[in-house]
Amino acid sequence: MNWDDTPPTGDEAASERLVGASADGEDQAVEAALRPKSLDEFVGQERVREQLDLVLKAARARGATADHVLLSGAPGLGKTTLSMIIAAEMGAPIRITSGPAIQHAGDLAAILSSLQEGEVLFLDEIHRMSRPAEEMLYMAMEDFRVDVIVGKGPGATAIPLELPPFTLVGATTRAGLLPPPLRDRFGFTAHMEFYAPAELERVVHRSARLLDVDIDADGAAEIAGRSRGTPRIANRLLRRVRDYAQVRADGVITREIAATALGVYEVDGRGLDRLDRAVLEALLKLFGGGPVGLSTLAVAVGEERETVEEVAEPFLVREGLLARTPRGRVATPAAWAHLGLVPPQAGATGGGQGQLFGA
Numbered sequence: 001m002n003w004d005d006t007p008p009t010g011d012e013a014a015s016e017r018l019v020g021a022s023a024d025g026e027d028q029a030v031e032a033a034l035r036p037k038s039l040d041e042f043v044g045q046e047r048v049r050e051q052l053d054l055v056l057k058a059a060r061a062r063g064a065t066a067d068h069v070l071l072s073g074a075p076g077l078g079k080t081t082l083s084m085i086i087a088a089e090m091g092a093p094i095r096i097t098s099g100p101a102i103q104h105a106g107d108l109a110a111i112l113s114s115l116q117e118g119e120v121l122f123l124d125e126i127h128r129m130s131r132p133a134e135e136m137l138y139m140a141m142e143d144f145r146v147d148v149i150v151g152k153g154p155g156a157t158a159i160p161l162e163l164p165p166f167t168l169v170g171a172t173t174r175a176g177l178l179p180p181p182l183r184d185r186f187g188f189t190a191h192m193e194f195y196a197p198a199e200l201e202r203v204v205h206r207s208a209r210l211l212d213v214d215i216d217a218d219g220a221a222e223i224a225g226r227s228r229g230t231p232r233i234a235n236r237l238l239r240r241v242r243d244y245a246q247v248r249a250d251g252v253i254t255r256e257i258a259a260t261a262l263g264v265y266e267v268d269g270r271g272l273d274r275l276d277r278a279v280l281e282a283l284l285k286l287f288g289g290g291p292v293g294l295s296t297l298a299v300a301v302g303e304e305r306e307t308v309e310e311v312a313e314p315f316l317v318r319e320g321l322l323a324r325t326p327r328g329r330v331a332t333p334a335a336w337a338h339l340g341l342v343p344p345q346a347g348a349t350g351g352g353q354g355q356l357f358g359a
């Protein structure tokens, strides 16, 4: 569970997946091209957009620098995109860095002292900043001032350094890991939710237009439905379906083309991929729907514990297909339905293990 020091194996496994939400190398250039440039272009997240619109408009009207903004939400929901939009809407330059890149307080001092007035400092993965840097940031955010320590030991002195007013935009996938003093120093916190299917359809249509891809309404709906509530995944699936439409069809993306193409890539109608389905299938077919311990389940699918827990399970839980209980992993009725299997008779539950059901 310690994401601060060692990246989990699950993270690595996630980056290879078509339905993984984190960015991988292949995505970066296209991703930049598909980024909305203004709040108006930004699809969905109505509440966040309206609140942010007010914050930015008010700051602009006062001729002031906008309040610090914290963006929290799962990977691929648009945090980096929004940070760039904030800068664009304020007509301000943006400096981009990340928590892990700031090892020492001195690194942060160097960045802060070189900011221009009104500049947006985007601090990605802010929960992974080092402790001393974090403490320096408190003062910088509140008083636009830092104390630069010169020298070591008893002879060390703190030299106060005035900073120009700037807007810190912090992004985190794990708001819960932020120390309260840091969280409290943001004037505005935007919590980004997973996108509704209709919103993802709009994302798909917009990206298709930018990529010059022909797609009909049903085709977009099919891709949206398999995108796990995440624009990054929607864009990635769209590109794979485009390839398929180009090579195996006339280039136009219809529902049938989208479904067949994503079938080739083993992304099912609900956005589950091979790993997700393997976990569900083992849970249902080998363990009668559970409860079964995580380790046992992981061995059954031939994966690491962490991979099952961090890569497959979060989405299965979110989708209401799997529950984590004190006694172990349990499948919900929706899981049986999704795999087209019949649950065991009521009353036959309890031990659960060793029963074989379905095909």
Ligand SMILES: Nc1ncnc2c1ncn2[C@@H]1O[C@H](COP(=O)(O)OP(=O)(O)OP(=O)(O)O)[C@@H](O)[C@H]1O
Pocket: 021, 022, 023, 030, 031, 032, 034, 035, 036, 041, 042, 043, 044, 045, 074, 075, 076, 077, 078, 079, 080, 081, 082, 173, 203, 231, 232, 235
């Ligand atoms: N609201 C949106 N409307 C249209 N496209 C979006 C929206 N949000 C995100 N995207 C698209 O999804 C991709 C990923 O977004 P972004 O990089 O901003 O996510 P992120 O939250 O910063 O992810 P991470 O946590 O991995 O850094 C971008 O290429 C962008 O085009």
Ligand SMILES: [Mg+2]
Pocket: 079, 080, 081, 124
């Ligand atoms: Mg990002």
